[in-house]
Amino acid sequence: MTETSQPRGRGQKSGRSPLGRGSSAGLIVCFAFKPQESEDGMSITLYAQPYDITATGFYFSAVEEFDGKAAKLVNDFGEQVEEFEIQFIDGDQIDCELAKAIDLNQANFKDYLTCAQNWEYWEKTNVIIAVGECGYEFDPQASPDRYWIDVYHVGSMRELAEQFVEDGLYGDIPESLQYYIDYDAIARDLAIDYSAVSVAGEYLIYRAS
Template sequence: MTIILHAQPYDIAAQGFYFDTLEEYQAKAAKAVNDYGDPVEEFEIQFIDGDQIDCALAQAIGLCQSNIGQYFDAVEAWDDPQKRVVILAAGDCGYDFTDQTQPDDFDIEIYHIDSLRALAEQFVDEGLFGEIPGQLQHYIDYDAIARDLAADYSETEIAGIPLVYRCG
């Protein structure tokens, strides 16, 4: 799907414009003038239409004039799992998004499950708490384990996909 963005001038005497490529943005921004013929230099970049995950990426990185090139590069080059890593890193974990940012730069554990309780059940099934005899399995308090996991893990939803994650 094509991404449509809008450059809204901070100058109230100027008109904004829509664009869907970096080249189109640069060409239109270079020609933008206000009602008095003065050049417009600053724009707020607004996400208008596109995939939900690309919208979430724009929001997480704080899409603006200074990172619009990197944003377009990321949308083209990264797959959805890589975008999710950067969305969590820049949006929730406090990492910076720079022109050198790559999804592999971040130490984030992501589980494609919808709750901390489900993560607790997965950890027990994987043997994280050791071998649990069959007669004791019905007595495990998964809700208590989930509350403990909440100290390190968080729940979120990105583009309609529920996730549990932990920042490294």
């Protein structure tokens, strides 16, 4: 579970955002927990914070819920509220980091909820790296594997070097010579084309083709 705040009780009204008035989607903080690949995942809770300081925001977990609550929301002067900052409140850490990577906002939160519900864990990881680290645009209609990103679940660049040697990427090396391999030198060479990143609490190495 990942929480970006300690939200108030769902039945309580507050004129303040759970994250504070000065917050923004770009400041989403995803606390690190042991990564898990849950089949069902947690329900995502978002908060719609009106930019109108005389209106009170609301929690929601589905597009229909947002549409219904937003349609009824008025400010202290009875005027319809139309513009909101969308904040990630609760859910799996991988979904929190996806929200952060795509800069969750009113224009993309509907696509975000659809993708978070339908994508596999590895697909979310790919998009987090592609958009958050490599500068690609978030395209909810495109397949997450279109970015041609190779992801390796290893603990260090040296470990990746050892894996590549074991997999035969450097040719068939006789066992008698493997003790003389300078894995640290290979790791330094790999670092030219490969980068490290932490996603949902897991250390990963990736290469963008």
